[in-house]
Amino acid sequence: MEKTSDVILKEFAPQLENPSRKWWLVFGVMLMLFIIGIYGLTYQISYGHDVTGMRDHVVWGVYIVNFIFFMGLSYAGAILSGALHLMKTPWRKPIMRMGELITVISLLIGPCFILFCVGRFDRLHYLILYPRIQSPITWDVIAISTDIVGCLLYLYLSFIEDFAKLRDFKGLNVPAWKKKLYKILAMNYTGTPMQVKLIKRSKNIMAAMVISIAIIVYSVLAWIFGVTLQPGWHSTIFGPYFVIAAVYSGTGLLIVLMWFYRKIFKLEEYITCQHFVNVGIMLLILGAFYGYFTFSDYLTKWYGSVKMDKVLIDHLFKQYFWEFVVANYVGVIVPMVILAFKKFRTVNLITFGAVVTLISLWFNRYLIVVPTLETPFLPIQDNRLAWIKYTPTWVEFSLFTAGIAVFVMLMMIAAKFIPIISVSELTEKEEETENVNCAPKTV
Amino acid sequence: MEKSEARKSRRNFLRLGLGAGAATIAGLAGVKIAKGGEPADKKELTETIKVLTPDGKVVEVEKSSIMPPKDVFIDRKQAHQGIPGRKFVMVIDLAKCKNARKCVEACQEGHKLPHDHEWMKLYLLKDSDNSAPYWFPKPCFHCDNPLCVSVCPVGATYKRTDGIVLVDTERCIGCKFCMTGCPYSARVFHWKKPDVKVDENTPYSPEVNIPPKEGTVGKCIFCPDKLRNNELPRCATACPMGVIYFGDILEDTVTNGTETVRFSELIASKGGYRYMEHLGTEPSVYYLPPTERQFPWERGYEGIPDSIKSRYDNLDVIKETFHKDSNPK
Numbered sequence: 121m122e123k124t125s126d127v128i129l130k131e132f133a134p135q136l137e138n139p140s141r142k143w144w145l146v147f148g149v150m151l152m153l154f155i156i157g158i159y160g161l162t163y164q165i166s167y168g169h170d171v172t173g174m175r176d177h178v179v180w181g182v183y184i185v186n187f188i189f190f191m192g193l194s195y196a197g198a199i200l201s202g203a204l205h206l207m208k209t210p211w212r213k214p215i216m217r218m219g220e221l222i223t224v225i226s227l228l229i230g231p232c233f234i235l236f237c238v239g240r241f242d243r244l245h246y247l248i249l250y251p252r253i254q255s256p257i258t259w260d261v262i263a264i265s266t267d268i269v270g271c272l273l274y275l276y277l278s279f280i281e282d283f284a285k286l287r288d289f290k291g292l293n294v295p296a297w298k299k300k301l302y303k304i305l306a307m308n309y310t311g312t313p314m315q316v317k318l319i320k321r322s323k324n325i326m327a328a329m330v331i332s333i334a335i336i337v338y339s340v341l342a343w344i345f346g347v348t349l350q351p352g353w354h355s356t357i358f359g360p361y362f363v364i365a366a367v368y369s370g371t372g373l374l375i376v377l378m379w380f381y382r383k384i385f386k387l388e389e390y391i392t393c394q395h396f397v398n399v400g401i402m403l404l405i406l407g408a409f410y411g412y413f414t415f416s417d418y419l420t421k422w423y424g425s426v427k428m429d430k431v432l433i434d435h436l437f438k439q440y441f442w443e444f445v446v447a448n449y450v451g452v453i454v455p456m457v458i459l460a461f462k463k464f465r466t467v468n469l470i471t472f473g474a475v476v477t478l479i480s481l482w483f484n485r486y487l488i489v490v491p492t493l494e495t496p497f498l499p500i501q502d503n504r505l506a507w508i509k510y511t512p513t514w515v516e517f518s519l520f521t522a523g524i525a526v527f528v529m530l531m532m533i534a535a536k537f538i539p540i541i542s543v544s545e546l547t548e549k550e551e552e553t554e555n556v557n558c559a560p561k562t563v
Numbered sequence: 564m565e566k567s568e569a570r571k572s573r574r575n576f577l578r579l580g581l582g583a584g585a586a587t588i589a590g591l592a593g594v595k596i597a598k599g600g601e602p603a604d605k606k607e608l609t610e611t612i613k614v615l616t617p618d619g620k621v622v623e624v625e626k627s628s629i630m631p632p633k634d635v636f637i638d639r640k641q642a643h644q645g646i647p648g649r650k651f652v653m654v655i656d657l658a659k660c661k662n663a664r665k666c667v668e669a670c671q672e673g674h675k676l677p678h679d680h681e682w683m684k685l686y687l688l689k690d691s692d693n694s695a696p697y698w699f700p701k702p703c704f705h706c707d708n709p710l711c712v713s714v715c716p717v718g719a720t721y722k723r724t725d726g727i728v729l730v731d732t733e734r735c736i737g738c739k740f741c742m743t744g745c746p747y748s749a750r751v752f753h754w755k756k757p758d759v760k761v762d763e764n765t766p767y768s769p770e771v772n773i774p775p776k777e778g779t780v781g782k783c784i785f786c787p788d789k790l791r792n793n794e795l796p797r798c799a800t801a802c803p804m805g806v807i808y809f810g811d812i813l814e815d816t817v818t819n820g821t822e823t824v825r826f827s828e829l830i831a832s833k834g835g836y837r838y839m840e841h842l843g844t845e846p847s848v849y850y851l852p853p854t855e856r857q858f859p860w861e862r863g864y865e866g867i868p869d870s871i872k873s874r875y876d877n878l879d880v881i882k883e884t885f886h887k888d889s890n891p892k
Contacts, residue, residue, distance in 0.1 A: 167755065168753075168754055168755035168756060168777055168778070169752075169754045169755070169778065170754040170755035174754070175754065176742070176748070176750075176751050176752055177748065179739035179742045179743060179752060180739065180743065234738075237738070237739075238736055238737050238738050238778075239735075239736070239737020239738070239739065239752065239753075239777070239778030239779060239780075240735065240736045240737040240778040240779065241778075243717075243734075243735075243736045243737075244736060246717040246734065246736050247716055247717060247736065249717075250717045250718050250734065251716065251717070252715060252716055252717065252718045254713050254714075255713070255714050255715055255716040255740070256714065256740075257714070257716035257738060257740055258716045261716070344740070347710075347713075347714065347744075348710065348714070348743050348744050348746075349710065349744075349746045349842055349844075350743060350746070353743075493743065496746070496748045497746045497747065497748070497839060498686060498688075498701065498747060498748050499686075500748075501684075501686055501687065501874050501875055501878070502874055503870070503873035503874045503876070504679070
């Protein structure tokens with residue numbers, strides 16, 4: 121790939137220019153889903169949480185499941201793009217930006233589900249006005265807000281060079297306001313050695329920080345469950361388990377997005393089958409880890425005979441048999457089989473494996489949150505069906521689909537705004553020797 | 564009615580000497596001993612009552628020399644302070660419980676709770692296949708190591724010096740973390756606008772938690788408003804069987820309204836225990852095991868309305884005892 125940035129930009133220019141009819145169609149559908157979600161939310165606000173499936177025992181439902189799910193996607197993006205960046209993996213360049221976009225966008229969507237779950241929307245600022253540091257929720261507030269700032273910064277840093285290129289590129293047929301925006305956002309970047317050095321250094325620092333913050337935030341999220349005494353939650357393994365599951369689901373989403381962007385923008389030249397295999401191998405390794413963690417978590421619960429653990433396991437295998445199979449068998453075995461055998465390693469099959477990963481990971485979170493709440497220490501004795509078994513309502517699902525719709529819309533807007541493949545990364549020459557040199561300086 | 568008369572008089576001599584200015588007689592503190600069942604209101608001025616001094620003597624004093632309790636309004640800030648010098652404890656005698664559900668009714672009535680909102684819950688438990696079933700009234704345990712308090716992100720629920728755990732529903736954001744934190748499912752949530760008639764102008768005090776608020780958490784609060792007036796919590800007063808003993812662990816005394824006993828002796832002699840002690844939450848509620856019962860447990864099922872009965876219909880023990888024909892095995 122010896123193309124100059126102008127050649128590449130010219131090639132990518134149609135991506136950024138006026139949206140096609142198809143673009144508007146998809147965007148319109150997503151907007152509809154979003155509006156339905158907003159309707160669901162107003163319905164919930166006016167009639168109370170009674171319209172959800174949550175009741176006194178299962179106090180956290182699909183909202184919290186989605187919160188964990190979207191947060192998981194985001195941290196995966198952070199760890200992936202951060203780690204690939206720091207290790208200077210050569211094939212990372214075309215897919216880095218997608219990872220970073222996943223991070224920021226799902227990080228903005230995830231916490232919204234907390235807002236839907238909270239009974240008093242109007243008192244949310246109390247979290248900042250009257251914080252109690254003992255509470256894992258306060259840890260989460262601190263960690264997530266730090267993470268959002270950090271990831272936005274990292275994303276912006278990786279944009280600056282491309283903004284400058286877009287500002288200088290003459291062949292771009294976009295409205296004047298967009299040009300002007302590029303100019304402002306490029307912040308007078310002209311590529312002087314000083315600027316290059318500064319951007320490089322700050323990107324490295326931010327990449328390292330984003331990785332560590334991501335691990336912290338996801339562990340804190342796991343501890344919200346881990347610190348309680350509930351059967352199934354009170355587990356020391358939850359921190360690392362959540363982190364691994366998060367990276368696993370995020371890798372899956374990255375592959376799915378690679379497939380879509382490659383198809384839509386015809387990027388076969390840049391995102392090759394090799395990329396799918398490479399990310400797929402990461403998926404394979406993470407899937408193995410995920411399976412291992414899941415297995416050891418459930419094995420120890422099942423093998424011993426603490427009464428409540430037994431009740432929970434029985435509940436899982438009776439009431440949630442198929443969900444359990446999807447989450448913990450299909451979600452591990454299918455992607456692993458696809459990637460373990462060379463003949464299965466096609467772009468479409470790998471993407472299929474990634475979709476399976478995403479679906480099964482959602483169910484995994486569902487099985488972590490809901491069954492535990494359905495099997496409290498004191499057995500539920502009630503004649504109201506909703507109090508015994510949690511069934512999500514249309515309100516909860518409308519907000520779930522709205523979350524996905526917002527993700528898609530933001531991804532579509534982002535891709536109209538900046539090339540989905542980082543032009544500056546593609547054209548940048550890596551000075552491999554600079555950092556690899558471990559020998560003492562002799563000069 | 565005879566019962567309500569008896570209850571009233573019971574309440575009169577059950578002044579535990581709580582709060583400032585409750586017992587003004589020098590040297591008198593603590594529990595007054597139960598006396599007869601006749602209405603006390605009429606002969607109030609000349610009547611004498613027996614009281615227990617701290618050194619264990621029973622003294623008879625004129626009733627009028629005891630200052631009547633004052634109705635003080637406790638605001639949100641004051642509610643953080645426990646009643647000085649107190650540490651409350653509850654003992655529930657499972658042998659006496661026949662599932663009359665009067666505790667639940669009194670609690671719901673007293674705290675203006677919606678119909679489907681129970682702070683006191685009644686379980687039918689059976690610990691193992693060979694052990695006998697028993698009725699298990701379950702209030703909040705007011706743990707000394709309360710997880711609900713630890714996990715609350717805004718300090719809406721807190722532990723006081725007198726052992727009571729309260730919820731400030733004007734602070735609560737409804738995140739429900741405390742509900743998942745509590746291992747005893749003691750907490751309930753207002754999922755919709757509470758369907759109760761309450762005067763909108765009632766000033767809010769966490770000690771009574773009226774009016775109930777949508778989107779916030781509620782739970783048993785040991786009726787601190789009653790305690791300040793030297794009365795027993797509503798459930799204890801309402802119980803026709805004297806199942807619920809309430810008192811002060813510092814005074815080592817508990818009473819169910821008809822008998823007043825040494826807490827430590829009661830626990831020691833009857834094998835009192837705390838539910839799920841192994842969790843380390845240090846509850847303030849003790850149970851006496853269901854030995855030498857006054858009623859067969861079946862009576863508690865037969866006596867309740869069908870709408871309540873159906874709560875227990877899924878239990879094996881109910882199926883085996885009452886629905887043998889409909890459910891052949």
